[in-house]
Amino acid sequence: MRSLLAVLLLLLAAAPSLAQTETPIGIHIGVATCAGSNCHGATQRPRNSYVPGNEYLIWSKQDKHRNAYNVLLQDRAIKMARALGLPDAANQKLCLDCHADNVASDRRGVQFQLSDGVGCEACHGGASRWLGIHISGATHAQNVAAGLYPTEQPVARAEKCLGCHYGDETRFADHRLYGAGHPRLAFELDTYTAIEPAHFVVDQSYIERKGRITDVQVWAVGQAIALVKQMDAVLDPKHAPKGFWPEFAFFDCQSCHHEYGQYARPTTTGLGPGTVKFNDANAVMFKVAASRVAPGTASALSQHMLALHKATQDDWEAVQREAKAVRDAAQSLVGAFSHHDFTGEDMRALADALFALADGDAQFSHDEQITMALEAITTGLKASGAIGDQKAQAVDNAMKAVYAAFPNDKSVNQDAFAKALKGLQQAMRR
Amino acid sequence: MMRFLPAALVAALLAVAAPALADDPIHLGVQSCAGNNCHGAVQPIGNSRVPQNEYFTWSQKDKHAQAYTVLSNDRSKRIAKNLGIEDATKASLCLDCHADNVPSAQQGPQFQISDGVGCESCHGGASPWLGPHLTGESHAANIKAGLYPTDQPLARAERCLSCHLGGDKKFVAHKIMGAGHPPMPFELDTYTAIQPAHFVVNQSYVERKGRPNDIQIWATGLADDVKKRMDLILDPAHAPKGVDFELSLFDCQSCHHSMKDLQWRARTTTGLPPGRIKLYDATSVMLLIVATRIAPPEVGKSLVDHMLALHKASGENWDAVKREATAIRELADKLVPIITAHDFTKEDAIGLGHTVVVSALDGNDLDYSGAQQQVMALGSIVAAMKQLGYADDKVIAALNQALGGLYDAVADDQKYDPDAYLRALKAFNDKLPS
Numbered sequence: 001m002r003s004l005l006a007v008l009l010l011l012l013a014a015a016p017s018l019a020q021t022e023t024p025i026g027i028h029i030g031v032a033t034c035a036g037s038n039c040h041g042a043t044q045r046p047r048n049s050y051v052p053g054n055e056y057l058i059w060s061k062q063d064k065h066r067n068a069y070n071v072l073l074q075d076r077a078i079k080m081a082r083a084l085g086l087p088d089a090a091n092q093k094l095c096l097d098c099h100a101d102n103v104a105s106d107r108r109g110v111q112f113q114l115s116d117g118v119g120c121e122a123c124h125g126g127a128s129r130w131l132g133i134h135i136s137g138a139t140h141a142q143n144v145a146a147g148l149y150p151t152e153q154p155v156a157r158a159e160k161c162l163g164c165h166y167g168d169e170t171r172f173a174d175h176r177l178y179g180a181g182h183p184r185l186a187f188e189l190d191t192y193t194a195i196e197p198a199h200f201v202v203d204q205s206y207i208e209r210k211g212r213i214t215d216v217q218v219w220a221v222g223q224a225i226a227l228v229k230q231m232d233a234v235l236d237p238k239h240a241p242k243g244f245w246p247e248f249a250f251f252d253c254q255s256c257h258h259e260y261g262q263y264a265r266p267t268t269t270g271l272g273p274g275t276v277k278f279n280d281a282n283a284v285m286f287k288v289a290a291s292r293v294a295p296g297t298a299s300a301l302s303q304h305m306l307a308l309h310k311a312t313q314d315d316w317e318a319v320q321r322e323a324k325a326v327r328d329a330a331q332s333l334v335g336a337f338s339h340h341d342f343t344g345e346d347m348r349a350l351a352d353a354l355f356a357l358a359d360g361d362a363q364f365s366h367d368e369q370i371t372m373a374l375e376a377i378t379t380g381l382k383a384s385g386a387i388g389d390q391k392a393q394a395v396d397n398a399m400k401a402v403y404a405a406f407p408n409d410k411s412v413n414q415d416a417f418a419k420a421l422k423g424l425q426q427a428m429r430r
Numbered sequence: 431m432m433r434f435l436p437a438a439l440v441a442a443l444l445a446v447a448a449p450a451l452a453d454d455p456i457h458l459g460v461q462s463c464a465g466n467n468c469h470g471a472v473q474p475i476g477n478s479r480v481p482q483n484e485y486f487t488w489s490q491k492d493k494h495a496q497a498y499t500v501l502s503n504d505r506s507k508r509i510a511k512n513l514g515i516e517d518a519t520k521a522s523l524c525l526d527c528h529a530d531n532v533p534s535a536q537q538g539p540q541f542q543i544s545d546g547v548g549c550e551s552c553h554g555g556a557s558p559w560l561g562p563h564l565t566g567e568s569h570a571a572n573i574k575a576g577l578y579p580t581d582q583p584l585a586r587a588e589r590c591l592s593c594h595l596g597g598d599k600k601f602v603a604h605k606i607m608g609a610g611h612p613p614m615p616f617e618l619d620t621y622t623a624i625q626p627a628h629f630v631v632n633q634s635y636v637e638r639k640g641r642p643n644d645i646q647i648w649a650t651g652l653a654d655d656v657k658k659r660m661d662l663i664l665d666p667a668h669a670p671k672g673v674d675f676e677l678s679l680f681d682c683q684s685c686h687h688s689m690k691d692l693q694w695r696a697r698t699t700t701g702l703p704p705g706r707i708k709l710y711d712a713t714s715v716m717l718l719i720v721a722t723r724i725a726p727p728e729v730g731k732s733l734v735d736h737m738l739a740l741h742k743a744s745g746e747n748w749d750a751v752k753r754e755a756t757a758i759r760e761l762a763d764k765l766v767p768i769i770t771a772h773d774f775t776k777e778d779a780i781g782l783g784h785t786v787v788v789s790a791l792d793g794n795d796l797d798y799s800g801a802q803q804q805v806m807a808l809g810s811i812v813a814a815m816k817q818l819g820y821a822d823d824k825v826i827a828a829l830n831q832a833l834g835g836l837y838d839a840v841a842d843d844q845k846y847d848p849d850a851y852l853r854a855l856k857a858f859n860d861k862l863p864s
Contacts, residue, residue, distance in 0.1 A: 085703075175705040176704055177705070178704075178705055179694055179704030179706065180704035181692040184689055242746065243745045243746035244671075244675065244745065244748065245706075248705065253689060257686065257689050260613065260682075260686065272605055273513065273605055273608035274606070274608020274677065275608065314674045408690065409688075409690065410689060
């Protein structure tokens with residue numbers, strides 16, 4: 001502990017000199033800097049601390065972000081790299097941009113280690129500018145003003161997470177990468193925050209410092225931003241069709257990667273059997289949220305999505321036109337979603353809309369998003385007290401049954417799923 | 431023998447005998463063939479040249495007899511619904527392959543559409559030839575009168591593949607697959623055997639029709655399959671419009687595979703990078719093996735060059751796709767007479783067997799579709815070795831046992847494990863004479 005403290009003091013001493021040559025984004029000074037045993041590397045809450053203090057341990061023991069770099073050294077990653085014509089994965093910008101805190105070398109501090117994977121500063125921002133005031137008890141607002149990334153804000157969190165978990169203008173898992181063996185990227189902001197697992201606890205102090213942010217807000221904002229990012233990628237000239245194939249990563253994985261037994265069911269796309277379906281899971285979820293908050297936008301979005309599905313088959317210019325309209329619709333509700341006070345009534349209505357959607361839809365990508373949306377809603381209902389303690393256990397058990405209906409990444413046990421949803425609906429009744 | 435003919439059949443024969451033209455003969459119906467002293471006998475009568483139980487083999491064991499009936503089951507109802515078809519049993523889209531769907535003017539009084547793929551679907555409408563056939567004409571005379579020469583490898587390939595692969599008139603487009611139609615693997619010699627065949631190759635058969643060579647049937651089927659596949663690619667109806675492309679030209683498992691496994695492998699016969707959809711090439715790869723063995727070296731060289739160019743162009747440049755498909759089609763066409771004229775010897779059988787095994791063992795084609803064609807190829811090669819006496823009974827028994835392991839390894843495309851397949855292949859290779 002002494003040595004850590006010494007390192008920390010050294011770093012603090014270095015801070016002014018860093019400030020002089022400061023880049024607008026700051027130096028990433030490394031996980032070790034944050035993991036002091038009386039900072040975020042404690043096993044029990046340090047005296048007078050607002051926060052649990054064990055953030056580092058949760059991250060290092062339980063969070064897959066911690067192993068993001070290490071997996072690049074494993075057999076699978078090496079095989080993938082070979083398939084892509086690369087000598088390895090652990091030295092490639094293509095991989096490191098999401099599997100590590102891959103900032104430029106002049107922004108890496110002395111204790112920075114690439115092998116820490118997706119560490120503290122990958123999400124919270126390079127700490128050189130704000131570590132000093134952060135340690136000396138500045139308010140959260142001051143820390144944020146100094147450069148701490150506001151991960152508690154749904155929009156900011158969505159932007160940060162989806163930059164890798166969907167992709168952005170510099171990072172994108174295209175179908176070549178999937179074909180080489182990259183796993184499918186599934187994501188829903190609120191659920192993934194929880195299962196990370198979260199290294200924060202929403203208590204009185206948290207609410208006083210950061211405000212009360214509800215799970216359903218996080219879910220809805222996450223859907224809107226995911227849809228914006230998907231449409232941005234569709235509009236990106238880099239991902240325009242080469243030859244006559246479009247970028248398959250925009251399409252619903254299970255639209256092709258399914259067993260023959262699961263033959264066509266009526267879908268909301270207007271497309272006939274045997275067609276490759278654009279991944280519309282975020283759009284469908286966005287529509288559910290929008291129907292409650294801004295019904296006009298929801299119905300406009302539906303029209304544009306239908307036109308987009310039709311256009312994906314044969315007219316990429318029309319796809320781009322529709323993608324622009326879908327993007328605008330999604331962007332227009334980001335603010336509304338992040339400020340909307342989702343009441344118990346709202347949450348129950350959203351759950352009902354999801355139950356209705358699941359009934360007879362039967363598409364893996366939709367069912368997966370429905371499941372995670374229900375996770376966010378039931379968490380929200382419990383947090384708000386709309387589901388009391390005596391019902392909470394039954395709801396949790398019912399949620400587990402819903403998850404259990406996914407035996408693998410390409411099929412849903414439709415009977416088990418329908419039955420589990422009925423069970424959840426029952427458990428959620430007042 | 432004539433006096434035992436059912437009166438109805440005689441009437442039908444008399445009614446249709448005169449007006450029937452060779453081009454659009456009357457299909458008299460399965461019943462016309464199934465008389466109990468014709469092809470519906472439980473055992474051979476007297477010194478018959480054929481087993482005479484052909485009708486029972488077909489009706490009891492052959493799925494062709496159920497081809498129409500399946501159109502009424504739940505799955506077919508669902509497929510029809512997905513396609514916006516009211517009734518699969520009345521739609522020519524379905525009936526063209528699930529029954530002997532000739533125009534009503536060609537349907538005789540005993541013809542029943544519900545017989546499915548019956549005798550005359552394959553052997554041709556019997557009105558012009560049933561007379562000579564009954565009166566003991568030679569096989570050649572029957573064929574001259576209109577009997578379809580299913581014993582000839584190329585004619586058989588043409589007939590079977592017209593449904594089992596399709597062409598410009600009948601084709602299981604991806605729309606139909608997507609609605610729920612199962613995939614359609616095929617290999618001429620294996621499918622002849624597992625149908626099951628309702629003929630027996632005995633002395634009389636050999637005298638009348640020649641001794642069939644399973645390898646020749648396999649190879650001819652491959653050449654015809656590749657030709658027809660290239661025709662399907664060249665069909666303007668299948669030209670791509672964005673993603674609205676005839677996806678059934680591609681390898682099913684190229685898309686329909688689990689995302690869990692690292693299945694991509696560099697392949698010298700495709701050259702494709704990961705993440706691309708692969709045109710079905712399993713029969714072309716097998717044909718390449720045949721060409722390399724029996725054709726002048728430039729044919730195989732040219733075939734592999736054009737296959738690589740075809741894969742490269744697929745997804746990028748349709749004009750180039752058409753150019754390459756045309757070149758491959760010409761090569762396959764050129765190979766047909768070479769295959770038909772070739773006497774596949776014991777050395778050929780063993781050599782081809784080893785090359786097929788090596789094509790998988792070197793990791794060049796371990797795709798499911800490739801494995802499926804390899805297994806059926808080896809099945810045909812072993813059948814030939816048995817039929818032509820290229821190995822003793824003990825060797826054949828061991829090879830057949832090893833083939834069982836190979837069939838198990840490719841039994842389910844969703845459970846296909848290339849490593850398990852390779853183990854089964856090595857076990858087979860151990861039994862193959864050198």
